[in-house]
Amino acid sequence: MxxxxxxxxxxxxxxxxxxxxxxxxxxxxxxxxxxxxxxxxxxxxxxxNQTARALTTGRTQNIGLIVADIANPFFPPLIKSAQSRARLCSYQVFVADTDEDPRAEEELLRTLARQVDGLVLVSPRLANEEIAALGGEVPLVLVNRRVPGLCAVLMDVAHGAALAVEHLAGLGHRRLLLAGGPRNSWTSAEMRRAAEAAAAGRGLEMTLFAPNSPTEQGGIAAARAVVEARATAVIAYNDLVAVGLIEGLDALGVAVPEEVSVVGIDDTVVGRLNRPRLTTVAMPTAAAGRAAVDLLIQAVEAKDADQATAETTLGTSLVVRDSTAPAPRPEPAADAPPAA
Structure with a gap:
């Protein structure tokens, strides 16, 4: 039955x-x-019974999910968990990819807003003012972006970046480079703020390389900056940048982790399969997808402003693997006396 x-x-x-x-x-x-x-x-x-429910509520039972780059392995676990959660609540999900283009993002937001009950916007590249204006047209939940007046699910990348600095400092590294992400990236800004504060607290030198493409090619492009800064350790915007950075350093004859240690952000399958296996900050992407759908459905149903502007912060952790090692010892000066 x-x-x-x-x-x-x-x-x-x-x-x-x-x-x-x-x-x-x-x-x-x-x-x-x-x-x-x-x-x-x-x-x-x-x-x-979705049909009966739609007739009663006047809703489509559809939600939109817009991501910055569906080819980035950071996003599929979030998409999968969001779809699963929505399905349990009798909603269907339309997924769209902006290819890191703010104008494409705006066009998709306006188009989907007419077809769904609400939207989840993940790692947006639009300016806050533009997002806030669009948020007035349809219930909107942001992932990894904070805009006043809108619901948000935030992954605590600042804590993760600080953990990365502490890990590298504990290995004896004193000259670091932060390979940041694209313009208008909340994640990149949070990383920079936390990493620079942690480095200053430890008396470390930190060089910033940003804005930068959040791709493997972006990591390759950052490799020369690492060499020029004489950095012995790098914190990369994401795992793709970190993997590209390792590739770029190898092309320049710089060994990882013997000469330069590399830390990624995300803990994606790319970092786990790379050699050396990537030390990285684990981001709770699946949990973020579920939380965003929950917040969106609550926002659609909300009767008061507090529920419609709720915010959830999810914890991060450092996963230590093979791409970090003790800082290399400086070579002795030519006229230095031999060690006793």
């Missing part, structure tokens, strides 16, 4: 109305209760 809403309510130990509110994303349902209801529904194979 078909699974009903009553079956889900009984399995989750809640009232039928609570199940209905959980699927609509209502802010009246506590997060832990919603998790229990969705888990029970998934186990029983329950799906709400």
């Amino acid at each position: 078909a699974v009903t809403i009553r079956d889900v309510a009984q399995a989750a130990g809640v009232h039928i109305s609570t199940v209905s509110r959980a699927f609509s994303g209502s802010h009246l349902v506590k997060a832990e209760t919603r998790e229990r209801v969705l888990a029970a529904a998934a186990e029983l194979g329950y799906r709400p």
Whole structure:
């Protein structure tokens, strides 16, 4: 027999109305209760009647998800988790890619806004003022961007960048380079702020190479800057930049990690498969996708401004692998006396 809403309510130990509110994303349902209801529904194979619900609510049951570069391995886990979460709540997801182009981003936002109940915008490149204006046209949740008046899911990249500096300082590195990301990148700005503060606190020298393409080619381009700055360690904007940087340094005859240590950001499959395996800051991308969908559905249902401008911050951690090592010892001067 078909699974009903009553079956889900009984399995989750809640009232039928609570199940209905959980699927609509209502802010009246506590997060832990919603998790229990969705888990029970998934186990029983329950799906709400989407057609009847759309007629009742006047909504499309569609949401848009716009990412900066779908080819970047940072984004697929986020997209997958967002789709899975939306499906449990009886929503479908339209995914679009801006190819790191702010104008394409604006065009997609305006186009999708007419076809969906709300939008998730991941790592946007538009200026804050432009995003805020578009946020007045449709419920909007940002991932890795903070704009006053809009919902946001933030990954604590500042904490991760500080951990990276502390790790490198502990290995004896004193001259660092930060290979930043593109203009209008919240992540790049947060990295710079936190890394420079941590380096200053340790008395380290830090060189900035930015703005820069968030790609493997961007990393290759940064390699010469590392050599010219005589840096012994680099913190890269993301894993793609870090992998490109290792490739670029190798082409210049610089060994990683023996001569230069490299730290990435993201903890993607690219870094895990690279040789040397990449030391990196793990970003909670899958959790961010789920949280963004939850916030968006809540924003669509919100009756008060506080719910419509909620913000969630997710933690980050450092994963130490093979691309970092103790700083190389400086070569003795030609006229230096031999060691005793």
